Amino acid sequence: MRIVVQAEPFDFGAEANRFAAGHTDMGAIVTFTGIVRDLAQNPLDRMVIEYYPGMTEKALEKIATEAQERWFLGDVLVIHRHGDLRPGDMIMMVATAAPHRVDAFEAAEYLMDFLKSRAPFWKQEFTADGAEWVASKDEDEDALKRW
Amino acid sequence: MRIVVQAEPFDFGAEANRFAAGHTDMGAIVTFTGIVRDLAQNPLDRMVIEYYPGMTEKALEKIATEAQERWFLGDVLVIHRHGDLRPGDMIMMVATAAPHRVDAFEAAEYLMDFLKSRAPFWKQEFTADGAEWVASKDEDEDALKRW
Amino acid sequence: MTLDVLYFAWVRERIGVPREKVETSAATVMDLVEELRAREERYAVAFGDLKALRVAIDQELTEFDASLNGAREVAFFPPMTGG
Amino acid sequence: MTLDVLYFAWVRERIGVPREKVETSAATVMDLVEELRAREERYAVAFGDLKALRVAIDQELTEFDASLNGAREVAFFPPMTGG
DSSP: OEEEEESSOOOHHHHHHHHHTTOTTOOEEEEEEEEOOOOTTSOEEEEEEEEOTTHHHHHHHHHHHHHHHHSOOSEEEEEEEOEEEOTTOEEEEEEEEESSHHHHHHHHHHHHHHHHHHSOEEEEEEETTEEEEOOOOHHHHHHGGGO | OEEEEESSOOOHHHHHHHHHTTOTTOOEEEEEEEEOOOOTTSOEEEEEEEEOTTHHHHHHHHHHHHHHHHSOOSEEEEEEEOEEEOTTOEEEEEEEEESSHHHHHHHHHHHHHHHHHHSOEEEEEEETTEEEEOOOOHHHHHHGGGO | OEEEEEEOHHHHHHHSOSEEEEEOOOSBHHHHHHHHHHHOHHHHHHTSOGGGOEEEETTEEEOTTOBOTTOOEEEEEOOOOOO | OEEEEEEOHHHHHHHSOSEEEEEOOOSBHHHHHHHHHHHOHHHHHHTSOGGGOEEEETTEEEOTTOBOTTOOEEEEEOOOOOO
16 A cells, blocks of 8 residues: 655656556556646636645545455555646546456545545635635535445 | 557556546546456466457447447547467556546446457466466456446 | 358367358358358357357347348357456 | 644634644533634634534544543644545
8 A cells, every 4th residue: 555645746657557567466457547627617727735744644544444444455556746736737646456347446436435525635726716715515425425 | 539459568657648648627537457467376377369350449449439428528548458468467458538537437447347248359368277268257247237 | 142250269269260251041140050050060069059159240249140131241259358 | 731723724714824722621622612713703703614614633533522532633624625
């Protein structure tokens, strides 16, 4: 398991290759990557992500550990950025390795669902209209109910 | 949409990065990668994948087109190798880009489920016991029923 | 009519060739299978259990009762195991 | 007892500081919230709608009726929006 919270950009492809390498007993690798969106109707200048040093890492470790208890996984990777981001920048990625594809998919979805609303990150968007904290979505809270 | 059937290895990370680049209106990228497994109880020497030139590409395009009709996707990538593979080699990858994570995940699972048992590929495994065609699994056929 | 008939995986191994031209007046895939079965033992073996086989006409998956009307290429193979 | 009290996102903006030491004898998070609300308008505003807030004691998510017994660090913040 590898959990990283960092301000610096990460190389999705290089991380994906490093994660996939050397798992000859794991047939399935799933990755999810979140990218800062730029919506035509209200162009985004930048996004700032705040986090809670200490608690954020612990929360991510807890979520990843729970995924490992629930599915048969070879490995889990979570990388999440904080600080300043621009449209098109990668915010975060998760990766799961498992012997079978269903486990790799379900575990990645579980990680994402909990990461969305149980890991201490807060997004603020800067547009021509000013700064606005991103509101949590009911659908993200609802997504937890399926697990 | 990009569909590739090739004998040559592909660079998963480079393909993933290329796929993710330039989608500033797509917030979610999901990838799945299949790797040749080497099981301790019966070490694999090599795997050979046979395909049906012409039909295989058409079948993959049909599956990807159906995914695009069913979910709101920005892009779909399918790469599948044929020919000789060794343990640890990547067999194939799919990638989906969508505005929202649920679409990207579901579409990737759909692609995998149909690719497993509706795209003309046949795997043959070579071990110390000789050559054996991989049998299809009932669970792969069952997986189609959820869509 | 003359059909291109293709075989893949263990079907190809049992029949011994990857493809061949078949001159036939079979109306359906099943008729063609019966003709081939009657030809030689290797066909009878390859087509022994149709539940273990799949068929495509002109590169589209179909069923054994499908018509061969207009068909140019027929392929027989075991269930696919991609991914 | 002396608690480290942390604020994040718009809670931090409304209160005006990211963290502060608070001397309190509050038994629960709710008691602490009431003390802070009574202090100054900015706290009353930040803690106006508790349904819009989350709380962690010593970096573990908890509820507003949780005991502060043994607590060293209490954090208030809006619902998380990671990923």
